[in-house]
Amino acid sequence: MNAAGSVIFKERENQIHRKGREPFDMDCNRESLAGAVSQRACVFCGSRVVLYPIADALCLVHGPIGCAAYTWDIRGALSSGPSLHRLSFSTDLQERDIIFGAEEKLYRALTELIERHNPKAAFVYSTCIVGIIGDDLEAVCRRVASEKKIPVLPVQSEGFKGNKREGYSAACKAMFRLVGTGDTTGISDLSVNIFGDFNLAGELWIIRDYFDRMGIETVANITGDGRVEQIMRAHGAALNLVQCSGATIELAQMMKESFGVPFMRVSYFGVEDMAQALYEVAGFFKDKDPGIIERTRELVKDELTLLYPELQKFREDLSGKKAAIYVGGAFKAFSLVKAFRLLGMKVVMVGSQTGTEEDYRELHEITDEGTIIVDDSNPLELSSFLKEKDCDIFVGGVKERPIAYKLGVGFCDHNHERKQPLEGFVGMLNFAREVHSSVMSPVWRFVPRRNSCPSATP
C-alpha cells in the first residue's frame, strides 16, 4: 500500500484510478461522501456561475444572506457594457420569513430592484431554504414579469438537490425560456453562439476575434459578456459551440431539439485544442464559404508564428517537470493535459469535481502510465498525491491553492478568479508564463520539501 492508502476512504476507492495498474473502471457522478471535505459546491453554485456573467440581467438570490454574500463579484467575468452582474442581490431571509413564507418579500424586493436597475431580465434563484418553505417562485416571477414587462425567470437551484451539474441544468432551463423570443433578422449564414465561455479576463473577446477574422458572426455569448437580447435571438445562429463540460451543454441540446441548431464541443485551451476548434468550425461552414478553410489556416499560422518562439523559451526550463491538475469539469482537464505536454511537462495526477465516466475514460486514454485519475477528491487525498508524485506545479482553483503552497508546490489558478486570459493562442503563452513563474521561482529551494536549505527545516 502506498502513502495515499491511509487517507483514502474505502467508499471512495473506486473513484481513484492509477493508469496501468488495472483495467480502467471508475466510479463517478456520485453524491459526495459525508465528512470527506469534498471540493465540490452545490446546485445553487452551478446555476450562479453560469448565469452570473449576463451583464444586463438582474440575479436575485432568494434566501439567507450567505448564498449571495459568497458569490458577490466572485468571477472575473468581464463586460463590455453594463455591469449589473457585479452586484450581489439578496432577499436576506430572516426568521419570520421562514415561518410565514417570503413570497411577498420576494415580490417587493424584485419590484424594487427592477425599478432601480432597469434590467433586461431577472433571474431568481431558489436556495435550500426556499425549497423547504415552499415559496412559489414561479407565481411570483409570473406576477412581476407581467407588471414590469420583462422576463422574470425562476432558477430551481435549491442547494441540496444534487451537485453543480443539476445547477447547470437549472440555469440552462431558465435561459432556454429566453431563447426563441427575439428577432433573428439579419443574422449571417456563417454564425455561431459561443457557449460555456465566461469571458474571464476577457477570454471570450479573444475567441470572438478569431471568428471575426474567419468571417463568422457571433450571435450570442453564453454567457461571458452576455446580454439578454442576444440569448433571445440565439436560435438564429447556424451553430452552437459548446465549451466547458457540463455548464451549457443542456441548453445546446434543447436548442437542437426545438430549433434544429446543431452543436459542436470545443475547447479553447492550449494550442492543439484551440486550432482544432477553429478548423472544425471552418469545416462546418466550408460548403457555404469555401474560402474559410484558407482563412483559418492563415489565422492559425499567424498566431503560431508569434507563439512558438516565445513558448520555446519556457519549454527549455519546464521540460520534464511534473504537473497535477484538479478542476471543476473534466473537459478542461483534457486540454490541460495536452497543454502541459506541449511544454514538455508530465501530468502525474488529474482529477475533477464533476467528470463523467466518458470524461475519465478519455483522460485515461490521453495520460501516461502511472498517472492518478481521481473523481470528487478532497484535501487529504490531493495533498498525498502531490507528495507521492513530487509535483512541481498544481493547477486548480482557490481551494486547491493552499494545499499546494503549504507543501511547497507551485500553483496555477485556472478557475473563475483568474485575471490573465488562458484561452486562445495568446492564452497558451500566458499559461506557460504563469506556470514558468511558479515552477522556476527560487522560493522552492527553501521550503522543507526540498530540504536543501538547512535553516528551513524545523
Place this chain on the structure above:
Amino acid sequence: MEHPPYVSTTNACKLCKPLGACLAFRGVEGAVPMLHGSQGCATYMRRYIISHFREPMDIASSSLGEKHAVYGGASNLKKGLRNVMTKYGAGLIGVATTCLTETIGDDVPMIVREFRREMRDSGLRDLPALVTVSTPSYSGTHMEGFHAAVRAVVEQMSEDEKGAQMLNLLPGFLSPEDLRYLKEIMDDFRCPSVILPDFSMTLDGPALQEYEKIPRGGTPLEDIRRMGGAAATFEFGATLQDCKTAGKFLQERFGTPLHSMGIPIGLRETDIFFDALEKLSGAERPERHVLERGRLLDSYVDAHKYLFGRRAVIYGEEDLVVALTSFLTEVGITPVLCASGGRSGRFKPAIERVTAGIAPHPPAVHEGTDFRQIEELALELSPDLLIGHSKGYTLARKLGIPLIRVGFPIHDRFGGQRILHVGYRGTQSLLDRIVNALIEGNQNDSPVGYAYM
C-alpha cells in the same frame, strides 16, 4: 434604530452565521469544523476564508441530498462524523447547523447523543469531543455564529476545576497576529491564560514538509476544560454586554468573574484592558508596554495635524467598528458614519458611549445595513477615508479616497492574517497606516510634488 429603507439587500455588509462558527472551531486544538447541511455551504465558506488567510481550511460537511432534506439528515450526519473521526483523527468535531437543517427540524444535539451511544456500544473508546451549535443563517450574522460557537465549546466542555490559576481571554474574531500579540502580553504579565479561540497557528502556520490533516495549534482542550475554575474571564466586544456569551455562561455557571470590555483599540480601550490585567495579575505592567504606550501617545501628538477634522466612514462587524471609532475620535478624526450589517440593537448606544464628549458630534449609526446604503450615505457625507474590510474597495474607488483595510475579509491585499489591530502596538500600526494614507493623498494631489510632507 435605523433600518434600511429597502426590502432587498445589495452587497451585504455581513456574512452568514455558520461561517463564524467554523472560524471559532478552527481555533480549538485538534478540531475539525463540520457543517450539517448541503455541500455548498462548506465549500463556499472554505473558499471565502482561504482567500483571506491563504491557508488550508478544511470544513467537513454532512453533504445532504434531496432525500435527506425530506427524511432528515441524521444518517448522513453520523456517517460524516465517523468519517471525520477516522480520517482526520479529530480531537474535537464542531458541528454547526445551517438554514437547511434548522428548517427541516433535525435535532442535532440528540443525533449526536445517539451517535455517541452507538459508538460506545460498538466498543469504541477514544471518541473525540463533539460540540454542537445552532447557527441558522436566517438569524444573525457570522459574528453571532462565532460567539455562539465559542459559548457552545465552553458550555459543552468546561468543568468546575476550582482554583485554576489562570485567566480566560475571549477575544472574539481578531487576526492571528492579534492573537499572537495578546499571548505575548499575557506572558509578559506572567499570567497563565487560556485564549479561546486561538487560530494564530491554525490559520497562519509555517511551511511544512508533511500536510497536516489538522494544523497544529489552537486552544488546548485540556485548558478549555479548566476554564470553569479560572480566576476571571476577559471578553472583548462592546456590544456583547449581557448577551448569552461564553463569558456570561462561565459567570453564571461557575461564578467566574466576567470583565466585559471593548476590543482594545486606541488608548482608552487598551488602558481598560491593561488596567484590568494589572489588577488581576497583581503585577504592574511591564516596562516594554509602558514604553509602547508612551510611543503611541507621542505619535498621536506627532500626527494630530494630519488628522484633525478628517472625516471617516467605518463599517464592518459591530464590535470592531465601535473599537475603531473609539480610537479615531482620540486622534481627532471625525467619524461621520458607523455602519454594520449586524443588527444587535446595541451598536448605536455603544458608538454613543465611545464618542460622547470627544467627537465634535455623534456619527450617523446604521445597523442592519448593506453597501448600497453605505454608499448612498457616504456620497452625501463626503468622507476623507474609509476604514473596514476589503469589500468597501468599490466605494473607496468611486469616492477616490483611501481604504484602510482592517478585519475580515481582506481579499484584495496580501497579509490580511498578519494585520495587527489591538493593543498599543496594533493601534500604533493602524495610526501609521492612516496617517500615511492621508499624507500620500495630499502628496499625490499636490501640483508641487513635495518631497517633505
